[in-house]
Amino acid sequence: MSYTTKKYNRINWKNRPSTATALGATNLNHMDVFLNEVDDALVTMDAEKLNVSVGNSMLKSVEYDSKTGVWTFRQLDGTTQTFDQNIEKIPVSFSLSEAGILTMTTDDGTKWECNIAELIKAYSFDDTDTIAFNKSFSNDEYHVTANVKAGSINENHLNPDYRADILNYRNTAQTAANDALTYSKDAKRWAVGDASYEGSSTDNAKYYKEQAETAKTAAEKAYNDILASGGATIATTGKNGISKPDGTSITITLDGTLSASICVLDGGEIEE
Structure with missing residues (x-):
């Protein structure tokens, strides 16, 4: 002890x-x-x-140079040992070429290259009926983009709730289109006639307009003919002329002939 x-x-x-x-x-x-x-x-x-030889081998001091990365170990007997970490050889940047060449640049500017193409797993991006893929390489990076093909989205891709709404709107629109077609046919039938409607060729606005124009033309012709033949005038509230005192209609045929069963000309009764 x-x-x-x-x-x-x-x-x-x-x-x-x-x-x-x-x-x-x-x-x-x-x-x-x-x-x-x-x-x-x-x-x-x-x-x-403590044995002297052992004691002398013990560390007395440790020094580190942060600029060079060198460690210096000093023993009690004065012996020194140095260890260089080569921090200037530590890669500070990496770049990868399209061919799979990895370039490492150290702190002192030294470049190291390594082919790692075999280590990179290749992925295949296959187009579908809906999606089209495109691969590009820029700025030392691979880029893969996916685009939806025009016109490729159908009702199977939609949310069921949205799909139901769209189908409902489609059915409503189809019904409205059918109704519009029916109304347009009806409008055509009454406007100018339609062969799909029996009897509409002589029962439409265009037909009646043409008949009215024909009657108007015939009446004007008859009127002019009367004036040319005898100077007779049509009776009005202010003067005598051709009239229908007994309510018998004056008839105008398509060729412009004006006739009546009884008419009054300058106050005299003339039988047809």
Whole structure:
């Protein structure tokens, strides 16, 4: 064992004729016990002490140069060892070519190239009836874009709720279109006639307009003929002329002939 506190107390020997420090068993054993303990302690210390050769190999200091990345280790005996981490060779940027060549650029500008094309898994993008893929390479990067083909979306791609709404709108629009077609046919039938409607050729606005124009033309012709033949005039509320006193209709034929069963000309009765 080694001492951690003081163990020996001095006897402080005195010369004769004093007998206070007699050279007897007590004082001699006091020294003998201490010498024995010191001897044991020395043996223990020698066994536990640090060997000089080992101690000299222990580190005294460690230094690091952040600019070069070099570590310097100094031992107690003055020996030094250095370790260069080569931080200037650590890649600071990477680039990948379309051919699969990986270029690594270190901090000192050195470039290293490595072909990793075989390590890159190839993916195939196949077009479908709906989606078309396009692959491009720019800025050292691959780009894959997907586009929906024009006219490829059908009702199967739609949300069921949206699809139901669209189908409902389509049916409503179809009904409206059918109704519009019917109304347009009816309008045509009454406007100019339609062969699909029996009798409409003589029962429409165009026909009646043409008949009215024919009658008007015939009436004007008859009127002009009367004026040319005798100077007769049509009776009005202000003057005498051709009239129908008994309510008999004056008839005008298609060729412009004006006739009546009874008529009055200048006040005289003339039988047809």
